[in-house]
Amino acid sequence: MHLNPKYHFHDVAGEHIAVPLNPSDGDLSKVIAFNDTSMALWNHYQHTNFTLDDVVSFLTSEYDVPFDRASADAANWISILKDNGLVFDE
Amino acid sequence: MILDCRFANVCCRFDATASLYCLQTLSCLSSFQLPLSAATSNLSCLYFKLDVPVQRPLAEPLHSFEYSDAGCKCEFFVDGGSYFFCMTNVIDETHICLRYDGANTVECSTLIDHSFSRFAIWFAVSMFLVNHNASFIHASAVVCEQGAVLCLGESGTGKSTHTQLWLRNVPNTFLLNDDSPIISALGSSPLACGSPWSGKTPCYRPEQVPILAFVRLRQAPYNKMTRLSVAQSFAAIYPSLPPSLAFAEHFASLFASIISRCLLSTPCFLLECRPDADAAILCHDTILPQ
Numbered sequence: 169m170h171l172n173p174k175y176h177f178h179d180v181a182g183e184h185i186a187v188p189l190n191p192s193d194g195d196l197s198k199v200i201a202f203n204d205t206s207m208a209l210w211n212h213y214q215h216t217n218f219t220l221d222d223v224v225s226f227l228t229s230e231y232d233v234p235f236d237r238a239s240a241d242a243a244n245w246i247s248i249l250k251d252n253g254l255v256f257d258e
Numbered sequence: 259m260i261l262d263c264r265f266a267n268v269c270c271r272f273d274a275t276a277s278l279y280c281l282q283t284l285s286c287l288s289s290f291q292l293p294l295s296a297a298t299s300n301l302s303c304l305y306f307k308l309d310v311p312v313q314r315p316l317a318e319p320l321h322s323f324e325y326s327d328a329g330c331k332c333e334f335f336v337d338g339g340s341y342f343f344c345m346t347n348v349i350d351e352t353h354i355c356l357r358y359d360g361a362n363t364v365e366c367s368t369l370i371d372h373s374f375s376r377f378a379i380w381f382a383v384s385m386f387l388v389n390h391n392a393s394f395i396h397a398s399a400v401v402c403e404q405g406a407v408l409c410l411g412e413s414g415t416g417k418s419t420h421t422q423l424w425l426r427n428v429p430n431t432f433l434l435n436d437d438s439p440i441i442s443a444l445g446s447s448p449l450a451c452g453s454p455w456s457g458k459t460p461c462y463r464p465e466q467v468p469i470l471a472f473v474r475l476r477q478a479p480y481n482k483m484t485r486l487s488v489a490q491s492f493a494a495i496y497p498s499l500p501p502s503l504a505f506a507e508h509f510a511s512l513f514a515s516i517i518s519r520c521l522l523s524t525p526c527f528l529l530e531c532r533p534d535a536d537a538a539i540l541c542h543d544t545i546l547p548q
Contacts, residue, residue, distance in 0.1 A: 176510065181488045181518050185488075199489060200489070201487075
């Protein structure tokens with residue numbers, strides 16, 4: 169899978185806000201706030217394809233988090249981003 | 259012939275021959291016109307060269323839309339490092355095009371009609387403002403106790419109705435602008451500024467006041483006011499800035515910077531409301547508690 173390159177990030181009053189540059193439906197109010205971990209994941213996979221296992225590996229290597237928790241968090245992260253059009257399958 | 263105007267923190271120098279009559283009869287501009295002797299050296303200045311032929315680019319537009327007030331199709335392009343805006347009358351296909359070099363010069367073909375002219379100048383100035391930490395915002399702005407409340411919402415939401423309710427029910431208020439005031443985020447305290455573009459209400463006040471709050475309006479069968487988070491505030495304000503410019507990465511980034519500066523010191527609320535006096539009083543009492 170890969171990230172949607174149409175989304176651009178801005179630091180807004182200390183928060184990471186994802187904004188679609190050219191929304192197909194013209195709706196500019198669909199913005200998404202990212203926490204620091206989500207932002208780190210986005211930056212890591214911005215220019216490369218990745219799998220669920222890649223995200224789990226990233227979380228367990230970068231953060232002090234057990235494998236089961238990382239697996240659940242990775243699946244949740246991907247699911248939320250897919251639902252909002254920020255992640256596409258191949 | 260030169261005509262200078264000041265909009266918020268920038269000045270605009272129109273250099274026109276054939277278009278001069280059209281400019282001089284745009285009555286909304288007159289309140290913002292500077293005397294020829296006025297010192298403008300402390301202001302960033304846009305040189306607006308009129309009556310220069312500008313060709314429509316061959317590239318695909320970044321954004322196109324119908325502008326029903328002037329009965330025309332509008333197209334926004336980025337091409338060769340410049341920004342182009344073209345308006346074409348849908349009936350007789352007369353058109354004007356302007357080119358902004360991204361710095362301090364606009365070239366524009368001859369202004370042919372007042373509705374076209376007003377919107378074309380607005381569009382050109384909007385690009386220059388954003389490059390100087392300011393932006394038009396689609397809002398009705400009411401001033402109370404030396405500060406502005408900017409009421410946001412899509413057309414038909416009731417922005418003007420709500421600010422009229424302030425004027426009738428809250429003492430010591432006045433309307434700053436009813437459609438397209440300017441927000442300026444140059445200093446630590448963001449400002450709301452009047453402009454010559456005020457929709458159908460001829461309210462052209464060349465004044466600047468601090469912004470007290472942004473208020474996104476939503477029609478409801480009750481009155482309820484909620485403070486928004488940073489992300490919600492961004493989502494409330496961002497669509498109210500000139501939408502075409504948000505399609506260009508350069509301007510989208512600057513929009514985010516302007517909103518960010520505003521939100522560091524200014525709250526944003528959602529007001530779910532009826533069109534009644536209680537809504538205006540609730541809004542006032544929330545923003546300016548006694």
